[in-house]
Amino acid sequence: MAHQIAMANPEHITADVIEATEFPELSRRYGVMAVPKIIINDVVQFEGAVPEEMFVEQVKRALEMQ
Amino acid sequence: MAEFISKRDQDFLREKFDSELSNDVTVNLFSRRETRITLPGVDPQVTEYCAQANQLMNEVASLSNKINLNIYDFITDASKAQDYRIDKVPAIVLESAGSSGAPRFFGLPAGYEFSTFLQDILDVSNGNIDLSDETQQQLREITKEVHILVFTTPT
Numbered sequence: 171m172a173h174q175i176a177m178a179n180p181e182h183i184t185a186d187v188i189e190a191t192e193f194p195e196l197s198r199r200y201g202v203m204a205v206p207k208i209i210i211n212d213v214v215q216f217e218g219a220v221p222e223e224m225f226v227e228q229v230k231r232a233l234e235m236q
Numbered sequence: 237m238a239e240f241i242s243k244r245d246q247d248f249l250r251e252k253f254d255s256e257l258s259n260d261v262t263v264n265l266f267s268r269r270e271t272r273i274t275l276p277g278v279d280p281q282v283t284e285y286c287a288q289a290n291q292l293m294n295e296v297a298s299l300s301n302k303i304n305l306n307i308y309d310f311i312t313d314a315s316k317a318q319d320y321r322i323d324k325v326p327a328i329v330l331e332s333a334g335s336s337g338a339p340r341f342f343g344l345p346a347g348y349e350f351s352t353f354l355q356d357i358l359d360v361s362n363g364n365i366d367l368s369d370e371t372q373q374q375l376r377e378i379t380k381e382v383h384i385l386v387f388t389t390p391t
Contacts, residue, residue, distance in 0.1 A: 172386045173356055177337030177365050178375040184321075185384040187352065189343025192285050193324060202387045209385040222371045233380055 171225055172208065183229075211236060240292045240346070246299060249354070253300035257361045259334035260302045265293045266317055266327040268310050282325065289326035289344050296357075303357065328353075332360040347390030 176185035190197040190205060200209055208225075209215045210232035220228075241249070267286035274280055290307065297305035308316045310325045320329050328341040337360060345353035359365065365372060 172384045173339040174365055174367050178372045180337040182378050183382040186340045187386045190387045190389050192343035205387055205389050207387040222367050226374050
């Protein structure tokens with residue numbers, strides 16, 4: 171889903187899928203306890219699969235918080 | 237090392253790529269080469285993960301002549317890594333003339349993520365975006381930088 175979102179606006183949106191066990195320090199820094207865990211611009215985070223409308227809402231929320 | 241992709245899956249994927257890939261896809265893999273000695277400051281586990289990613293990407297690339305594999309070394313090809321904004325390895329960036337998007341993976345896209353990886357290959361090749369028109373419209377209106385991290389595990 172995140173990759174689809176990035177592909178819709180590649181000029182501004184980057185999406186990285188990260189294998190948590192291979193990057194334990196990064197996972198610890200972001201407090202990854204359950205997967206998938208999504209972090210947007212370091213300000214919004216949520217866990218689990220969500221419908222696309224909700225994902226986009228979270229992206230907008232992250233932009234509003236900056 | 238045994239193959240990651242079983243013979244049966246190889247046959248299935250070869251056919252799928254043959255019938256569903258339109259534009260060529262480049263798989264850019266950034267990794268660290270294995271060395272005979274353990275380099276100080278380099279986690280040997282990272283080299284192991286890189287070797288696995290190297291093998292899996294070679295297996296995938298061998299399944300279609302439309303999939304091209306570029307392997308870059310994180311240290312000796314540092315400028316390339318910088319161009320792609322790669323700050324950790326193994327890292328995979330997919331590119332194709334079919335899409336201006338470039339899906340990024342850090343770590344081995346194994347298990348459930350392997351199907352995401354395969355779907356991404358098809359999507360960049362075909363310029364397909366599996367989102368509603370309305371969602372895509374909303375996303376196109378974004379003019380600020382958005383960086384999404386998705387933490388996953390293979391199981």
